[in-house]
Amino acid sequence: MPIFVSYSHADKEKVDLIAGHLLRKRTNVWIDRWELKAGDSIINRVQEAVEGASALLIILSKASVESEWCKKELTAGLFRELDEKRVVTIPVLLDDCKIPLFLRDKLYADFRTNFDSGMYALLESVAQYSNPDQSRLEDAEGFLDWSCDYGVLDGQYFVNYFLMQSSEHLEMSFITEIQCTYNEVATRRQMRYVNADVGWMGRTTNAIMLLDFAERAENEMFLILDSPVPQTKGFTFADAKTGASTEILVKSRKMGNDNGKDQLINITDYFRGIFNYVAKTERKPTKEELEKFKAIQATPW
Incomplete structure (x- = not known):
């Protein structure tokens, strides 16, 4: 907004x-x-x-x-x-x-x-x-604090999301990290956006595609936490037309009072909440930024 x-x-x-x-x-x-x-x-x-x-x-x-x-x-x-x-x-x-x-x-x-x-x-x-890189999302159960960082590591572009969900009803907290690592093709395209000073537009576009992938996934993007031991799950988002792909690794654990029940972490809901917030918060690109972005989009991958 x-x-x-x-x-x-x-x-x-x-x-x-x-x-x-x-x-x-x-x-x-x-x-x-x-x-x-x-x-x-x-x-x-x-x-x-x-x-x-x-x-x-x-x-x-x-x-x-x-x-x-x-x-x-x-x-x-x-x-x-x-x-x-x-x-x-x-x-x-x-x-x-x-x-x-x-x-x-x-x-x-x-x-x-x-x-x-x-x-x-x-x-x-x-x-x-x-701030489109961190916020608190409140709901009936409690709140979800999140932030993200991004950059290049070992030649690959990455975006990492860190989330802490607190539930007053369950008397528990859930800590989740979602690591998104671009392959060589996706990294090359993202770095063109970065060098043109529209890197945030490239990240937003990729985030929208990730959300679409999560909502369409045949296998639900969730984790079952059955103990305090951290659970992990991996996904791959790939675009067959361009050869671009993003490896997604999710790590999550629960803390607090043990109620003896398994807890479900819905990764798609996390993505949806974050991206809806970013869409409302992030400013519109200027005419010059939009022209740069479209020019890169029009080039071969």
């Missing part, structure tokens, strides 16, 4: 500079001038964006605190915080101005004297809403 930016158009140059830095950190942002097109209902589109955003970035300046439109967006943020009982609004101070009452007890990213320090504080604040 994107981060909605509420601002006055009088501050658009500063806002675009801040948003540009967020985009370079792969943060998905929603700015009216970037999203709206001729014929759109401004009220409906903005309302949908505010309601669907993971957070609201409130740009505070002399111009914005006087704007009736900005006041309405701030009110919407207030109601969401009260309704959802969580932090939704993140204030950003551009210059000295009268801070709205609702925001006076909040820490803000201060851009008044030093852009770099303000940007650092802002990136820290938005990380919990926009």
Whole structure:
């Protein structure tokens, strides 16, 4: 889900500079001038964006605190915080101005004297809403914490996912590592994306294919944990047309109170939860990035 930016158009140059830095950190942002097109209902589109955003970035300046439109967006943020009982609004101070009452007890990213320090504080604040490499997914049973890393080892590209699932009902925790190792063909293609500065798009594309493979697999992608001893299972995702393949090795173990029962770890559900989160969080590629990505896609493997 994107981060909605509420601002006055009088501050658009500063806002675009801040948003540009967020985009370079792969943060998905929603700015009216970037999203709206001729014929759109401004009220409906903005309302949908505010309601669907993971957070609201409130740009505070002399111009914005006087704007009736900005006041309405701030009110919407207030109601969401009260309704959802969580932090939704993140204030950003551009210059000295009268801070709205609702925001006076909040820490803000201060851009008044030093852009770099303000940007650092802002990136820290938005990380919990926009980091596509780690998050916490909550469900009725408890929560699933996950993170991932990626790189090249012994000439092969890899993406590793680390997950810890906690179940209050079972009084147990489950630790799982999913290692995804590309073969030579897949590594060569991924490194072309990396060298073109669109490596994250290549990883996302491969992740989507992995999820599709997991959902179509004849043999269920799961592990049965019948003891505290770690269990492992391997899978191979292969594309016969290109020769690209990914070796998937899953390791999992259970910890906590032993209820005497076997526990099922559904790897497909893990993939689905992570990739759905990434799809909502990761920003859209720029036109230049999309052109680079398509150009590589059009070349032979």
